[in-house]
Amino acid sequence: MVEKLTSLGAKLNECSRDRHEAMLEVEAIRQKLAAVEEKNYRILQQKDAEIQHLQNCLLSMPRVETPISSSSSNNLEFREYSFEEIKAATCDFSDNFKLGEGGYGDVYRGKIKQTAVAVKILRENGLQGRQEFQSEIDNFKEIRHPHLIGIVGTCSERGCIIYEYMSNGSLADHLSGKDAFPPLPWNARFRIAAEVCSALQYLHSLRPDPIVHGNLKPQNILLDENYRSKISDFGLSRLLPKDLHSESEPKGTSLYMDPEYLTSGEYSTKSDVYSLGIVLSELLAGKPALGLVKEVERAVQSANFEKILDPSAGDWPFAEATQMAYLALDCTDVERKKSPDLQPTVMKMLNQIRNMFAATNLGRLVESGQKWEPASEEIHVPSYFLCPIFQEIMQDPYIAADGFTYEKEAIQGWFDCGHDTSPMTNEKLVSKNLIANFSLRSAIRQWQERGDILKI
Structure with a gap:
């Protein structure tokens, strides 16, 4: 009986030591987790401080005009084409190149400088005419938006409009x-x-x-x-x-x-x-x-x-x-x-x-x-990933003088149209300078790289 009591006492002491060691391990893990949380919190504070610093720098910078450029999905600059160039691009308006027809005229696929295009040619005595042709050119040749078809040229002598080519139909x-x-x-x-x-x-x-x-x-x-x-x-x-x-x-x-x-x-x-x-x-x-x-x-x-x-x-x-x-x-x-x-x-x-x-x-x-x-x-999709103008996930985000971040192409296009006010507040901007929002760009890219997600 004494031996059994002694053995049980030894086992109790061993269990007590194991429990004490386990509690020490739990406490060590808890401290490590607390340290990680504290580190992450400091990183977030630092990122917020960086963005605020960028915004403060933007408002205090002297005005320096930035060259404005418009990007397009093709390699062509808008220009006037001769009818001979259009005929060559569409293989003399071959039926094999025909994409469709409408009230204005027929639409053909073509190629200019190794770039696929779509050519719409005015039909003689068509339901629509020169007025619609001029309206489309006047209103849209300089407008750029990710979801508006791009016009890359015209042939005024025969009422042709050249568009970027869309390969998957309507x-x-x-x-x-x-x-x-x-x-x-x-x-x-x-x-x-x-x-x-x-x-x-x-x-x-x-x-x-x-x-x-x-x-x-x-x-x-x-x-x-x-x-x-x-x-x-x-x-x-x-x-x-x-x-x-x-x-x-x-x-x-x-x-x-x-x-x-x-x-x-x-x-x-x-x-x-x-x-x-x-x-x-x-x-x-x-x-x-x-x-x-x-x-x-x-x-x-x-x-x-x-x-x-x-x-x-x-x-x-x-x-x-x-x-x-x-x-x-x-x-x-x-x-x-x-x-x-x-x-x-x-x-x-x-x-x-x-x-x-x-x-x-x-x-x-x-x-x-x-x-x-x-x-x-x-x-x-986090709302701050979307450009306030294009309503698209930003690929090249820039901070403007109103403190808001925009897709660079969108805010530059806004300035290019003669605006000197904020698209968000309608108040006059102290400057048209832009600063790249590298922190937001990095966050967007990391988000997009999670799984097989399209840049919607």
Whole structure:
């Protein structure tokens, strides 16, 4: 019995020592974690101090004008071309190079200086004419936005306009399945909706005269090699010296025109909002515009909303699809005054929907023949990664004198249009100097490198 007691006592002492050692190890780990947290906190404070220092330096710097340059997706500078050059670029307007046709004329693929282009040539006695040709050139030859098609040249003697080439056709091609164009997955459709809205919002915010596109429809939304969208066909665009403008005869595609414009001839920025609502409905349903608004409305009011959704887009996220359907119905309200404003209402909602999901590299999947699958995890894009002007994730962020950070191309374009005020506060800037926001650029790149995320 004594021996058993002695043995138990020894075991208790051993357990006590083990427990004491374990507690010491736990305490050591806790101290290490506290030290790591303290270090991370100091790093964050240092980064905040660096950004504040950059902003303070910017406000105190003497004014030095920075050369302004516009970037483009092609290697061509805007210039006037001879008709002989255009004929050579399109193989004398060969039928094999023909991309399509419209009221203005036919569109051909071409190549200038080893760069693919699209050439639109005025049709003699066409429904549209020289007035639309001049309107498009005057309004858009110097405008640059990631989701507006770039004009790289003209041939005035024959009414030709040369654009950057978009290799993946139009949104209408993909929604209709024309010529074996692949259907677009639902997250690409959310992204395209936000891209189109950002381009319209940019046109409507131009000063001194906003621009109304006036002919927004899936046929005029083109897709590049990465399935990024760009709005085209600006021949019917109008400047708005006032909130409203009248014309004797409505121009455009009637299915996409807001009712007040059709009846009164008065157009405004809300005319584009109505057209956008029709496009949103088509993105959801994958059906033509005729009668679609009523069909979406009935589906939303019934318990069978999922039946309106295009099944070729994959397994739609129900809540977000419903949210976009309600937005489409608001945009297509027959009373213009009841429809929402693009900024901030429509733009904010579409960005929230788009940014909720990781963007799939659709172009890479299509080229490799892989099956598209939805992203398995939700990715929330931090709002401060988005340029306030372009509403796109910034690749080259710069701090302006108002303390806000913008995509360099966007803020320089703002200055190039003659503005000396802040795009955010509308107050006069003390300087047009810009300072690169290296901390934010690094944070964006690190975020984009997490997994296979497209720069949306």
